Amino acid sequence: MTTHTTRMLIIGSGPAGYSAAIYGARAGMQPIVVQGIQPGGQLTITTDVENYPGFADVIQGPWLMEQMQKQAEHVGTRMMWDTIVEVDLANGSPFRAVGDSGDEYIGDVLVIATGAQAKWLGVPGEQELGGKGVSACATCDGFFYRGKKVAVIGGGNTAVEEALYLTNHSDDVTLIHRRDTLRSEKILQDRLFASEKITPLWNKTVSRFVKGENGKLHHLELRDTVTGELSTLEVDGAFVAIGHAPATELFKGKLPTDESGYLIVEPGTPKTNIPGVFACGDVMDHTYRQAVTAAGTGCMAALDAERFLATLEHARHEAVAAE
Ligand code: NDP
8 A cells, every 4th residue: 555645636537637737736736636437537438529618620528638637747747547435534634535546645635526427318229329329418519410300308407408508509309308397497498398499208218229220329219108108209319418426425424515416615616615625527516517617617626725725834834833
C-alpha cells in the first residue's frame, strides 16, 4: 500500500474533474486525479461532439477527453488509474480516501467529480445500437436526426424537455410513456400537448430496439403495459430519458443528497456542507448535465479550493506562530 499526499484530491475524470485539475495545477495545488472505472467519463461512450466550444469541426468524445487529460497532465496533474472505494470526511481537512488498489490518498481539499450515468431500459438491442440510433441525450445527439422520425422514452421532466428540444430538428416526435399520465411539471406538459410535432403514445414500453440492414436502428418493438399487446414503431432515433443516476454511493450518510441522490451544494457554488469538500459536474447538477457546464463547475471548484487552502494555510501558519 502506498500513501499519496496532495493539496488537492480530485475523484473523477470527466470534464469537471479534468477542468478542476487544470485550474488546480496552474494554481500550484499539485492535484491528483483518481480516474475511476471509466477514465474520461460519459463522453468516452459518445461519438460526434459538436457542441463543445472551440472546435469548428466535429470532434469525437473520446478524443476530447484524451486532450483534457493530457492538458491536465502538462500543467502538473498526477493521474491515478484507481477507483476510490472509501472516503473519510468526518474529521475535516485533510481528507482521506482509499482506492481499490489498496492505495491511500490524502488531500487538503477534496473535489468530487464522480458524474452521473444515464439509466437504460436494459432491453435487447439497446446497447448494441448505442450511437447507431439509440441515445440518452437529445441535446447532444438530436441534431443528427434533422428531418427524421424520432422517439423519446420516459414521462418525467427530462423526457418532456428532450421531446420539446427535438422539435427543433424533427416534425415527427413520439413520446412513449409506460403510463397514461406524465410525471413532469405541468408547464412542460402544457408545452408538450400544445406542440403539433409531438405525439404521445401512452401505456407502452419498448421491449426491443431492432436494427435495419444498414446496422442502424430501424424500429422499436413496443409492449402495451395494460393489454400486453405487441406493436412496432419505425423511427430513426430513440432517446431513452428515464432518469440519471449520480455516482454518489461513496458519500451516502457523509454528504447531503437530494431525493434523486445528487449532492447538494450551496446554490451557485460547488461548496458542500463540509468546508474543503467541493462537488462539480453531473454529480451535483441534474438540470444542465452538459460537458461545458461540468467543465465550468470544475473550474469553480478549483477556484474555491484555492481560496479555502489559502485561508487554511494562513490559519495553520498563525497557529504555529502563536506556539
Ligand atoms: P424522473 O425520475 O423524474 O422520471 C423518469 C421517467 O422515466 C418517469 O416518467 C418514469 O415513469 C420513466 N421510467 C423510469 N424507469 C422506466 C422504465 N424502466 N421503463 C419505462 N419508463 C421508465 O427522471 P428525470 O430525468 O425526468 O428527472 C430527474 C430529476 O431531475 C427530477 O427531479 C426532475 O424534476 C429533475 N429535472 C428538472 C428539470 C428542470 O427543472 N428543468 C429538467 C430535467 C430534470 P413513471 O412516471 O411511470 O415512474
